[in-house]
Amino acid sequence: MTKIIDLSIKEKTYKSKNSQLSILNNFNLAVAAGEKTAIVGESGVGKSSLLNIIGLIDRNYVGAYTLFGSKTNSLHTSELAQWRNQKIGFVLQESALINSLTIEDNIKLPLLYAGSGKKxxxxxxxxxxxxxxxxxxxLKxxxxxxxGGEKARAVFARGVIMKPQIILADEPTASLDVENKERIVTLLFKMNKEFSTTIITVTHDLEIANRHDRVIHLERNK
Ligand SMILES: Nc1ncnc2c1ncn2[C@@H]1O[C@H](COP(=O)(O)OP(=O)(O)OP(=O)(O)O)[C@@H](O)[C@H]1O
Known part of the structure; x- marks a missing residue:
């Protein structure tokens, strides 16, 4: 299978006035197209930070990253924006919905951003x-x-509506009851099966993690 993600992080550092935090030291990740990967690990270990790097939201780290066969450090801003809009679907904890829009319009927002370049x-x-x-x-x-659970499902729908090649889901089922949790996981895996969508899910739910092709345990820097 083709490698869709080939990431090698030497170090990711968060610096503030009086302190410095280093995470994800010497962390490597290679993902094949169509693979389902779960990422688990204790709170604060760097799971969301990792998703931000994979999703090209955060490019401020030491390392090398090849995505869809291209070195990401040579990508133009316009390419980055297009990839984030069309090739990568984000279901992130902090993806707030816009309160002045209906749920339907919120879900369709990525289409608006895509403009003339839309699929x-x-x-x-x-x-x-x-x-x-x-x-x-x-919807109205x-x-x-x-x-909260309805909003979480709307955030999920917005993340997958463009049928991206990669879905990055950060605790997509955290606020949901059993029935809705199952709906989300079923849809995620259906997209994987039908369109070979590559799935990377951050979760604290080991039952969900174990339904992926593999589970990566992130550990704190020694
Ligand atoms: N923008 C930031 N500035 C400074 N420190 C940050 C920033 N974002 C995250 N951190 C710190 O980096 C560490 C990793 O955070 P991250 O959110 O990636 O962890 P996580 O494994 O996803 O945690 P959780 O399971 O609680 O969501 C934490 O100690 C966090 O406080």
């Missing part, structure tokens, strides 16, 4: 995502009128 979008893709995760009844509501 062909089919209405049935939207319908199938919305049906699969059971949020049809809340605004985020402030929704429960």
């Amino acid at each position: 062909e979008f089919k209405a049935e893709d939207f319908e199938s995502v919305v049906d699969a995760i059971g949020i049809k009844p809340i 509501k605004k985020p402030l009128e929704c429960s």
Whole structure:
């Protein structure tokens, strides 16, 4: 299988006035296209930081990263933006919904950002995502009128609506009950099966982690 992610981090450092924190020392990750990887590890070990690096949100680290066969340090800003919009789907903890927009418009937001460079979008893709995760009844509501679990599902739908090649999901099921958790995982794995979408899920839920092709345990720097 083709390697879609080839990442080698020497060090990621967060610096503030009086302190410095170093995480992910000498961490290497190679992921094949279509692979399902779970990332687990204790709180603060660097799981979300790692997803930000994989998703090209954070490029401030020492290391080398080849994504879709291209060295990411030579990418243009416009290419970076296009990849983040179309090739990578983010379901991140802090992906806030816009309160002035309906849930439907929030989910369709990536299409707006894509502008003229957008892939062909089919209405049935939207319908199938919305049906699969059971949020049809809340489409016309605004985020402030929704429960935490409903909002989490809308964030998920927005992350996958462009049918990206890679989905980066940070605790996508954390605020959900058993039924909705299962809906999200089923949709994630269905996309993996139908479109060979590469999935990377950060989770504290070992039952979900073990349903991926492999589980990576992140450990604190020694
Ligand atoms: N922007 C930042 N500035 C400074 N320190 C940060 C920043 N972001 C994260 N950190 C620190 O880096 C470490 C790793 O954070 P990260 O969010 O990646 O951990 P995590 O493994 O995802 O944790 P959790 O399971 O609690 O979500 C933590 O100690 C955190 O406080």
